[in-house]
Amino acid sequence: MNSLQIDVESLGSFAIAHLAGEIDLANAPNIKELLLRAAADGQIAGLIINLEKVTYFDSAGVRMLFTVRRELEQRRQGSAISVPESAPIRSLLKVVGVEDAMPVGSSIEQAYDVLGNILGVPDE
Amino acid sequence: MHFHFFVMVAIVAMYHDWTPFLLAIAYVFLHHGTLGALDPRSVFNHPAAMAHPWRWAAVHAVFIAGISAALLTYWRLNETYVAEQQRAERRARREASIVARLNDIGRRLAGDLDQDHLLQSVVDAAVELGGAEFGAFSYDVTSAIPQRFRHTAVSGDSERANHLPLLLGADMASSWSKAVRSNEGAAAIGLNDPAGVRPELDPEGRIGSYLAVPVRSRDRVIGGLFIGHNETGRFGEDEERILSGLAVHAAAALEVATIFQSERRARERLDTLSRAGEALVSSLDLDSMMQSLSRLVVPAIADSFVADIFDEEGSLRRVIVYVDERIEDASNLNFAAPDLSDETNPVVRSLRSGNTEVFGETTPELLEEMTRSITDPVYKAFVRRISPTSGLIVPLRLRNFVVGAFTVATLRASGRRLGPETRGVLEDLARQAAAAVENATQFAKQRTTAELLQRSLLPHDLPDLPGFSTVARYVPGGPGVGIGGDWYEATVLPDGSVALAMGDVVGRGIEAATLMGQLKNAMRAYALEGHEPGELMSRLNSLLLDQSRNDQMATLVYLRFDPSSGELRMATAGHPPPLLISPNEGARFLDRAAGTPLGAVRGARYEETVNLLSPGSRIVLYTDGLVEARTLPLDEGMIRIHEIASNLGHVGMDTLCEALVAAAPGDGEDDTAVLVFWWHALGERLRFRLAPQPDVLQPLRATIRRWLNDAGARAQEKHEILVAMSEAVANVIQHSRTAAPTFELEADRTDAIRITVRDQGRWLQDGLRPGGRGLQIMREFMDDVDIVKGVDGTIVTLRRSLSNAPIPV
Numbered sequence: 001m002n003s004l005q006i007d008v009e010s011l012g013s014f015a016i017a018h019l020a021g022e023i024d025l026a027n028a029p030n031i032k033e034l035l036l037r038a039a040a041d042g043q044i045a046g047l048i049i050n051l052e053k054v055t056y057f058d059s060a061g062v063r064m065l066f067t068v069r070r071e072l073e074q075r076r077q078g079s080a081i082s083v084p085e086s087a088p089i090r091s092l093l094k095v096v097g098v099e100d101a102m103p104v105g106s107s108i109e110q111a112y113d114v115l116g117n118i119l120g121v122p123d124e
Numbered sequence: 125m126h127f128h129f130f131v132m133v134a135i136v137a138m139y140h141d142w143t144p145f146l147l148a149i150a151y152v153f154l155h156h157g158t159l160g161a162l163d164p165r166s167v168f169n170h171p172a173a174m175a176h177p178w179r180w181a182a183v184h185a186v187f188i189a190g191i192s193a194a195l196l197t198y199w200r201l202n203e204t205y206v207a208e209q210q211r212a213e214r215r216a217r218r219e220a221s222i223v224a225r226l227n228d229i230g231r232r233l234a235g236d237l238d239q240d241h242l243l244q245s246v247v248d249a250a251v252e253l254g255g256a257e258f259g260a261f262s263y264d265v266t267s268a269i270p271q272r273f274r275h276t277a278v279s280g281d282s283e284r285a286n287h288l289p290l291l292l293g294a295d296m297a298s299s300w301s302k303a304v305r306s307n308e309g310a311a312a313i314g315l316n317d318p319a320g321v322r323p324e325l326d327p328e329g330r331i332g333s334y335l336a337v338p339v340r341s342r343d344r345v346i347g348g349l350f351i352g353h354n355e356t357g358r359f360g361e362d363e364e365r366i367l368s369g370l371a372v373h374a375a376a377a378l379e380v381a382t383i384f385q386s387e388r389r390a391r392e393r394l395d396t397l398s399r400a401g402e403a404l405v406s407s408l409d410l411d412s413m414m415q416s417l418s419r420l421v422v423p424a425i426a427d428s429f430v431a432d433i434f435d436e437e438g439s440l441r442r443v444i445v446y447v448d449e450r451i452e453d454a455s456n457l458n459f460a461a462p463d464l465s466d467e468t469n470p471v472v473r474s475l476r477s478g479n480t481e482v483f484g485e486t487t488p489e490l491l492e493e494m495t496r497s498i499t500d501p502v503y504k505a506f507v508r509r510i511s512p513t514s515g516l517i518v519p520l521r522l523r524n525f526v527v528g529a530f531t532v533a534t535l536r537a538s539g540r541r542l543g544p545e546t547r548g549v550l551e552d553l554a555r556q557a558a559a560a561v562e563n564a565t566q567f568a569k570q571r572t573t574a575e576l577l578q579r580s581l582l583p584h585d586l587p588d589l590p591g592f593s594t595v596a597r598y599v600p601g602g603p604g605v606g607i608g609g610d611w612y613e614a615t616v617l618p619d620g621s622v623a624l625a626m627g628d629v630v631g632r633g634i635e636a637a638t639l640m641g642q643l644k645n646a647m648r649a650y651a652l653e654g655h656e657p658g659e660l661m662s663r664l665n666s667l668l669l670d671q672s673r674n675d676q677m678a679t680l681v682y683l684r685f686d687p688s689s690g691e692l693r694m695a696t697a698g699h700p701p702p703l704l705i706s707p708n709e710g711a712r713f714l715d716r717a718a719g720t721p722l723g724a725v726r727g728a729r730y731e732e733t734v735n736l737l738s739p740g741s742r743i744v745l746y747t748d749g750l751v752e753a754r755t756l757p758l759d760e761g762m763i764r765i766h767e768i769a770s771n772l773g774h775v776g777m778d779t780l781c782e783a784l785v786a787a788a789p790g791d792g793e794d795d796t797a798v799l800v801f802w803w804h805a806l807g808e809r810l811r812f813r814l815a816p817q818p819d820v821l822q823p824l825r826a827t828i829r830r831w832l833n834d835a836g837a838r839a840q841e842k843h844e845i846l847v848a849m850s851e852a853v854a855n856v857i858q859h860s861r862t863a864a865p866t867f868e869l870e871a872d873r874t875d876a877i878r879i880t881v882r883d884q885g886r887w888l889q890d891g892l893r894p895g896g897r898g899l900q901i902m903r904e905f906m907d908d909v910d911i912v913k914g915v916d917g918t919i920v921t922l923r924r925s926l927s928n929a930p931i932p933v
Binding site (some may be wrong): 022024025026056057058059060062063089091092095096121 | 618818819821822825839840842843844846847851852854857858897898900901904905
């Protein structure tokens with residue numbers, strides 16, 4: 001399945017992974033690998049996962065996010081999610097408690113600030 | 125005046141008896157007589173009375189006697205009336221309680237789908253309500269062949285209970301016609317039924333009273349309900365009524381249970397047949413293959429099974445004649461295949477036409493046609509005796525030739541007819557068997573590697589999703605021509621659009637077949653990546669130029685259809701143009717977009733044409749074998765198929781496809797492939813049968829998303845419903861045992877949105893555990909989540925009302 005695109009860019013000491021498409025049981029394991037790889041560089045303090053362009057997201061995606069967060073934590077890296085308040089997938093993140101478990105911003109900038117505050121990285 | 129007279133009558137009236145009356149009469153007589161004699165004036169004031177006091181005393185006494193008699197008569201009559209009323213009331217109460225009990229039993233029976241349990245409940249109730257010691261319920265289990273399939277449930281003393289049904293005689297259908305009652309022992313019953321008199325069945329006279337009622341379903345006797353008692357004189361009309369009432373309830377419940385069981389059997393039957401078909405392919409021994417096939421068909425769907433197969437020399441051989449052993453023993457028959465020159469024989473007709481022959485009740489003419497060429501008298505008599513009541517002759521077709529035929533029939537003895545599903549099942553079976561027969565008769569040995577390769581590359585299963593249907597045929601060129609490179613593909617892309625392709629590799633043999641495989645795989649990969657037709661074509665062109673060694677070329681038409689918009693994008697590389705059949709405008713060729721064959725010119729550009737389809741449209745893809753031959757110029761061939769598409773554009777997909785293939789020049793020069801795609805609008809109710817694999821999720825969501833759009837769902841609602849549905853499906857994928865090859869999903873929006881996921885396997889322990897995330901999400905996003913775990917699998921039903929459910933106009 002090639003229905004999902006992933007682009008990675010860096011912003012300061014953070015990596016930003018832009019996901020676009022649908023995330024489900026079929027591709028979640030691959031996406032997890034790609035996300036972990038995006039933050040593989042030890043210099044990277046944290047990973048911002050941008051879900052703005054994700055059109056479908058369910059518990060397979062939630063499980064994947066939790067795994068990524070845990071694995072990054074073990075590597076002493078932070079993680080945050082960026083997803084607009086109006087996105088349909090936002091309700092799911094609320095229901096399953098993703099918003100309580102990891103920082104979620106409504107924009108990349110917000111996610112960046114929140115994650116920066118948590119990790120104590122100074123604003124640039 | 126006569127005050128004392130009335131007092132007397134009133135007092136006497138308090139007793140409803142002769143004694144006070146007699147006393148009163150005596151008293152009046154003595155009193156009036158004695159006093160009248162001593163002092164007539166104190167009693168009488170009439171001169172005549174005073175003159176004869178004793179005579180007048182007697183007259184008074186007679187008065188009293190008369191009044192007494194009148195009163196007594198009235199009281200007696202009244203008493204009888206009251207007593208009768210009380211009896212009637214008691215009777216009504218008793219009957220009401222019986223009716224209530226019967227209804228209660230009826231209700232319980234109606235919900236009971238297990239036949240054995242049901243029979244037992246009925247007979248237990250009969251014994252209890254009928255005040256019997258023992259009872260039996262004899263039931264014609266198969267509703268097919270009387271006398272031999274009786275199933276009996278007993279209650280109480282089983283030895284005596286088992287005797288009961290025998291007393292009515294063996295032939296249920298003819299002798300179990302009305303209720304039979306005897307209160308003088310079993311030996312005395314059956315007198316009104318000469319066929320059933322069997323006093324020796326109860327020689328010791330242990331059955332004192334006996335009651336039997338037939339159980340009828342739609343005017344047919346399907347069984348009998350019996351109760352007995354060791355004392356005589358136990359059963360009357362009441363008991364007969366109770367038993368008759370029970371019989372009515374039992375018949376209704378049995379009918380439901382039978383329908384339920386036969387439906388379940390039909391499902392299992394289909395599963396068995398499809399599995400059997402696969403198993404057949406591995407067998408190489410024709411006889412044992414047909415043996416096992418016959419046991420699958422008989423008695424499950426028919427009473428007899430006959431297979432006629434051509435052997436290597438081309439002569440027809442009757443491989444097997446198998447009849448349900450409970451009806452006739454066909455094992456020692458000296459049977460033979462029909463004479464191929466006998467064109468009236470229905471099997472020969474079917475073999476020649478390649479069409480399924482259907483016959484109903486055997487007429488003398490049909491029987492004559494069937495048996496004319498039979499030489500063995502025993503076999504001839506056999507066929508006449510079993511007298512089929514309905515039958516099907518299904519040819520075994522392999523591409524464009526027939527390798528044999530199956531004949532199945534129901535026989536008079538069973539009293540049943542072939543079910544409506546039988547034809548489809550048998551034709552499926554015949555399709556699979558044809559391939560197996562081919563292997564068995566060693567056609568396979570002559571098969572070249574190239575053809576095997578090519579066949580392996582044609583899709584076995586075209587996509588089957590609600591909203592689309594696809595039918596395809598491939599007819600190879602005649603013998604000696606070698607293998608062509610026709611191929612096709614139809615697949616649902618992750619975004620829910622459909623990719624259709626039809627290609628033809630120039631050249632023949634292994635090289636062509638290999639290239640075909642490469643092209644096809646590359647096309648699939650590019651299509652899945654989402655490349656539009658023009659871009660896809662350019663890439664394939666480069667690939668072909670880079671990889672092929674001998675300047676190989678291929679033609680291809682590739683279409684991508686997006687059902688959410690109705691947009692059809694197409695690019696052509698030297699391939700004849702597809703036909704579009706729209707519901708309103710009829711058939712037309714889609715404008716040919718200029719395109720050079722793949723592998724001809726480096727850097728060639730392929731233009732895309734875009735058409736908007738309306739729901740109900742069909743697209744016909746084909747290769748040049750269908751429209752072109754030495755004897756048929758291309759444009760004439762195209763006119764020919766255009767005509768067929770115009771005339772038959774909206775008949776069944778198979779019929780259309782067959783008609784097109786039949787129109788091929790057919791001189792065996794070239795192979796021919798035809799694919800028809802039909803886009804029909806999504807209905808209110810969708811049904812999917814899917815493999816439990818993660819990659820079904822995305823196309824499924826695409827279809828449901830479109831369907832929710834049509835229902836007017838908002839973005840947020842759509843997402844939440846899709847997530848809830850995916851959770852249910854993901855659960856099946858992750859937790860069902862692999863034993864179940866498919867699961868079912870039904871989506872219904874006639875009222876609210878209702879999605880049902882039915883899984884035939886058994887879930888592992890952790891499937892949808894309470895408190896699990898999947899369940900939590902489903903509960904959060906849907907109004908109702910209902911999970912039923914049964915023996916046969918699990919059913920999850922999700923329901924949600926849309927906020928903007930359409931307002932009735």
